Amino acid sequence: MLYLVAAVGATGGGRSPAAVATAADRLGAAAEVAERQGGDGADLTGFGATNVRLHEVDVLLRLDDARAAVEAGRRIAPGALAALGRERRARHLVTTARALALTRRRDEASTALVEVERLAPEEVRRPAVVPVVRDLLLLVPAPSLELRTLAERCGVRA
Known part of the structure; x- marks a missing residue:
C-alpha cells in the first residue's frame, strides 16, 4: 500500500x-x-x-x-x-468519468456518473465531481434525462 x-x-x-x-x-x-x-x-x-x-x-x-x-x-x-465494494467501484468510476470526459467520450462519462450515483450516491456529490457534471452538461450536445436529473441532484442547474 x-x-x-x-x-x-x-x-x-x-x-x-x-x-x-x-x-x-x-x-x-x-x-x-x-x-x-x-x-x-x-x-x-x-x-x-x-x-x-x-x-x-x-x-x-x-x-x-x-x-x-x-x-x-x-x-x-x-x-x-x-x-x-460499492464505494470503491464508485470512486473508480468517478476517475474513469473524468478521464472519459477529457478524451471527448462524454456520453460514456455521463453513463459512468449515472452508475456512480446508483452505486454510492454520496460519491457524485463530492466537490471534485460537481465540476465534471457541470462540464458534461455544457459539452454533451443533447444531455440525457439521467444526466440532467443527476445534475439537479448535485445542485447544478440543468
Missing part, C-alpha cells in the same frame, strides 16, 4: 519526467508485491493486483494522461471490479 501512496504522491509535482518516472517505478514495485502476494484482498487492506490497477488509472489521470488512464481502466477485468 505504501508504494501506491508513493505513486500518487509522486504526481504532486506535475507531469515532469521525474514525476512520471517515480510514479511508474512505485506502481511497478506495487505490482511486483501484488504478484508475489497472490489473489486480490489476500490481506485486510484490500491490496492486490486490482487495487494496483485502480491506482494506475488514478495516477495516469493525475499526470494529465487521460487517454492512458482510459486504456488502463479498460484492462481491469470486469469480474475484478464487480468484486470490489
Whole structure:
C-alpha cells in the first residue's frame, strides 16, 4: 500500500519526467508485491493486483494522461471490479468519468456518473465531481434525462 501512496504522491509535482518516472517505478514495485502476494484482498487492506490497477488509472489521470488512464481502466477485468465494494467501484468510476470526459467520450462519462450515483450516491456529490457534471452538461450536445436529473441532484442547474 505504501508504494501506491508513493505513486500518487509522486504526481504532486506535475507531469515532469521525474514525476512520471517515480510514479511508474512505485506502481511497478506495487505490482511486483501484488504478484508475489497472490489473489486480490489476500490481506485486510484490500491490496492486490486490482487495487494496483485502480491506482494506475488514478495516477495516469493525475499526470494529465487521460487517454492512458482510459486504456488502463479498460484492462481491469470486469469480474475484478464487480468484486470490489460499492464505494470503491464508485470512486473508480468517478476517475474513469473524468478521464472519459477529457478524451471527448462524454456520453460514456455521463453513463459512468449515472452508475456512480446508483452505486454510492454520496460519491457524485463530492466537490471534485460537481465540476465534471457541470462540464458534461455544457459539452454533451443533447444531455440525457439521467444526466440532467443527476445534475439537479448535485445542485447544478440543468
